[in-house]
Every structure is written in structure tokens, then in C-alpha cells.
Amino acid sequence: MTQRSDSGQAFADGVRTVAPMIPGVIPFGMTAGIAAVEVGLDPSVGIGMSLIIFAGASQLVVAQLIGDGALPMIIILTALLINLRMVMYSASLAPHLGHLPMRWKAPLAYILTDQAYAISITRFTYGRSHGAKHWFYLGAALPLWILWQISTALGVWLGTAVPPAWQVGFALPLVFLVLLVPVIRDRPSVIAALTGGGVALAAHGAPYHLGLSIGAFAGVASGVAAELMLQRRERTA
Amino acid sequence: MSTTAVWTVIVVIGLGTFLLRLSGIHLLGGGSMPEGLMRALRYVPPAVITAIVVPAIVYGGPDGGFSLHNARLLAGVIAAVVAWTTRSVLATLGLGMGSLWLIEWLLH
Numbered sequence: 001m002t003q004r005s006d007s008g009q010a011f012a013d014g015v016r017t018v019a020p021m022i023p024g025v026i027p028f029g030m031t032a033g034i035a036a037v038e039v040g041l042d043p044s045v046g047i048g049m050s051l052i053i054f055a056g057a058s059q060l061v062v063a064q065l066i067g068d069g070a071l072p073m074i075i076i077l078t079a080l081l082i083n084l085r086m087v088m089y090s091a092s093l094a095p096h097l098g099h100l101p102m103r104w105k106a107p108l109a110y111i112l113t114d115q116a117y118a119i120s121i122t123r124f125t126y127g128r129s130h131g132a133k134h135w136f137y138l139g140a141a142l143p144l145w146i147l148w149q150i151s152t153a154l155g156v157w158l159g160t161a162v163p164p165a166w167q168v169g170f171a172l173p174l175v176f177l178v179l180l181v182p183v184i185r186d187r188p189s190v191i192a193a194l195t196g197g198g199v200a201l202a203a204h205g206a207p208y209h210l211g212l213s214i215g216a217f218a219g220v221a222s223g224v225a226a227e228l229m230l231q232r233r234e235r236t237a
Numbered sequence: 238m239s240t241t242a243v244w245t246v247i248v249v250i251g252l253g254t255f256l257l258r259l260s261g262i263h264l265l266g267g268g269s270m271p272e273g274l275m276r277a278l279r280y281v282p283p284a285v286i287t288a289i290v291v292p293a294i295v296y297g298g299p300d301g302g303f304s305l306h307n308a309r310l311l312a313g314v315i316a317a318v319v320a321w322t323t324r325s326v327l328a329t330l331g332l333g334m335g336s337l338w339l340i341e342w343l344l345h
Contacts, residue, residue: 024326031330045243052251061289062250066238072246079250082285083257088278090261091270097262109259167337170309173293174333176286177313177320183282192280197287204292212288219284224277 010132014139017123021115024178025144026151031171032059033155038168039067046156050149054110057179058082059152060172061212070209078212089117096124096133104134108141114179116141187230192223308344312337 029050036046041063049059058079065075089112097108119140124133162168184193200215238246261270294313300306316333323329 027326027330041243042240045247048244049247052247053254054251055254057286057289058250058254062246064293066243066246069238072238072242075246076249076253080253080257082289083254085278085281085285086254086257087260088275088281090258091265091275091278092261094261094265094270098265102263105262106259109262110255112258166334167298167341169293169297170312170334170337171330173290173297173313174316174320174329175326176290176293177317177333178324178326178329180283180286180290181320181324183286189280189283193283193287196284197291200288201291201295204296211292212285215288215292216281216285219288220277220280223280223284227276 007132007135010135011139014119014136014141015143016139017119017136018115018140018143021119021144022147025115025147027171028056028175029148029151030155030158031168031175032056032063033152033157034159034162034168035060035063035155035172036152037156037159038162038164039063041066043156043160046159047149047153050152053079054145054148055079055083055086055113056148057176060175064169064172065209068209074208074210078209081213081216085114086112089114089121092121093117093124093137096120097137100134108134108137111138111141111145113141113144115144118182188223188226191226192219195219195222306344308337308340311340 032050033046036049036059037043046063049062053059053062061082062075062079065078070078090109093112097105100108116137120133120137123136159168180193184190196215196219198215199218200211203211203214205211206214294309295307296302298307298309300308303310312333315336316329319325319332320329
């Protein structure tokens with residue numbers, strides 16, 4: 001009985017911690033819904049993307065690429081490249097959640113997001129640790145999943161009513177600008193960002209809509225190179 | 238693209254994304270990832286996000302490219318400043334879309 005109330009407490013704690021992020025998730029989700037119907041996809045596809053993919057950035061880009069008539073293989077590769085950061089999140093959560101049975105790990109992995117990761121890893125690393133880490137994580141991640149489904153459905157419903165002159169598609173880079181701020185932390189990440197953006201811009205006309213992927217690879221490579229160079233300079237100095 | 242193709246693409250991406258999400262938690266158990274791989278993965282978010290944002294601002298609109306008629310260039314710079322200072326999705330969306338509409342209205 002005490003164990004159950006501990007779990008409930010950890011869950012409620014997670015919900016409380018995620019609450020301040022809610023105002024940001026709703027417009028983001030609505031944008032993803034609007035983007036899907038704006039390129040002419042069926043409303044069911046917009047909702048299906050949120051349930052099956054459940055990753056905002058990639059959903060927006062997938063909608064855009066489908067609208068541009070990109071090849072299916074390119075769309076898949078681009079989306080997975082965008083979601084590659086989940087490997088990093090997943091790996092860094094492993095020491096805290098890796099011991100759980102698969103019936104826990106699979107659903108917890110499915111609801112992994114940038115926000116749920118950020119909240120949980122901060123708590124697990126610096127916060128007071130009371131047993132039920134997976135309940136805290138569930139409390140942080142599950143409300144985001146529910147909100148995402150509701151807000152994309154709302155966007156899908158609204159999207160058909162929005163006139164093209166409003167240029168709702170511009171919301172995509174706007175949302176991403178906000179996501180960019182916290183990931184630019186040091187000099188190598190600035191270099192990775194500048195290279196990624198610059199190369200993607202130069203490669204805009206690249207065949208098969210590969211511009212984004214080329215830019216992303218160049219950005220990651222330059223970030224790693226910058227980090228290694230800075231380390232070497234520190235060692236010799 | 239046909240409806241079947243669209244759904245196939247979505248299911249494959251969904252499955253792939255799930256495996257990416259499960260990878261670390263499942264394969265590592267309680268261990269940690271090779272240092273080199275973690276280092277490279279740290280630069281995925283900044284590189285990917287700007288690779289999405291910059292072309293979307295420059296070439297995304299009806300008057301794409303570097304020209305005075307491209308309202309997205311100035312609106313994008315304004316939005317970047319708002320994002321940087323407020324870190325708020327709501328404020329960035331509001332002021333970004335607002336300035337885009339205002340600039341379009343002034344240009345036409």
C-alpha cells in the first residue's frame with residue numbers, strides 16, 4: 001500500500017513539473033495539425049501522424065516534404081535524421097529506466113519527447129531521488145502526449161478553415177527558432193548551428209530534397225570537429 | 238503520393254522513431270554509450286534545427302530568395318530575436334506571424 005502511494009506521489013510530482021510547459025505545446029501541436037491539412041493531406045493522416053510518429057519537428061517536415069512531392073525514401077530518411085536525437089535522450093535515461101521490464105520500457109520509450117527528457121534527466125541527476133523514477137517520468141511525459149493529440153486534432157480541424165494568405169506555414173520555422181535557443185550552449189554548438197543552416201541554405205536546390213540532410217550532416221561534423229579542436233588547444237595551452 | 242504510400246511512410250517513420258527512442262534504454266540497460274557517439278549526437282539538435290529553419294525562412298514563402306519583396310526575411314529576424322529573448326513559443330508565434338502579416342500588408 002505504501003509503495004502504491006509512493007508511485008502516485010512521484011506521478012503527481014511529474015505532472016506538476018511539466019505543467020509550465022503546456023502553453024508552448026498547444027500552439028506547436030496545432031501548427032503540426034494545420035501543416036498536415038494545408039498540404040492537402042486527409043485529416044485522418046494528420047491525426048494518424050500524431051499517434052504513430054508522435055514527434056512534432058519530424059511531423060511538420062514530413063507534411064512539408066509530402067506537399068513538395070519528395071520521394072518516400074527521402075521523407076523517411078529525413079524524418080529519422082531529425083529524430084536521431086532521441087538516441088541520445090534514450091541513452092542518457094538508460095541508467096535510470098534501463099532496469100525496467102519491457103512492458104514498461106516500450107510505452108515509456110514511445111512517449112519520450114524533448115520536454116519529458118529535459119524534465120526527467122534534470123530531476124534524476126540533480127533532484128532528490130525517491131524510488132519510483134519511472135512514475136515521475138510517466139507523470140511528466142503522459143500529459144504531453146495527451147495534449148499533443150488534442151492540439152493536433154484541433155489544428156487539423158482549424159486548418160481547413162484557414163485561408164492561404166495567412167501563410168500559416170511560417171509557423172514552422174517560428175516554432176523551431178524557440179527549440180533552437182536551449183540547444184545552443186557553447187562554441188561548438190554555435191558552429192554546428194551556423195554550418196547546418198548555411199549548408200542547408202546553399203544546398204536548397206539539391207536533388208531529391210536532400211538539402212536538409214546535407215546541412216544537418218555538415219553541421220554535426222563541424223560541431224564535433226570544433227569540439228575536438230578546442231580540446232586540443234586547451235591541452236597545449 | 239497515393240494514400241497507401243502516405244500511410245506506409247508514416248508507419249515506417251513511426252516504427253523507426255520508436256526504435257530510436259527505445260535504443261538506449263533497452264540496449265544499454267544500466268550502462269552508458271560510447272563517448273564518440275554521444276559527442277556526435279550532441280550536435281544533432283542545433284545542426285538539424287537550423288537546417289530546417291534557415292531554408293524555410295528564405296525560400297518558404299511566395300516570394301522566396303534574398304529580395305526586398307520576401308517578407309519572411311525581416312519577419313524571421315524579428316522572430317529570432319523574440320525567441321532568443323523570451324524562449325516562448327506563444328510570443329514568437331504571435332510576434333513572428335504578426336510582423337509577417339504587417340510587412341506583407343506594407344509591401345502590397
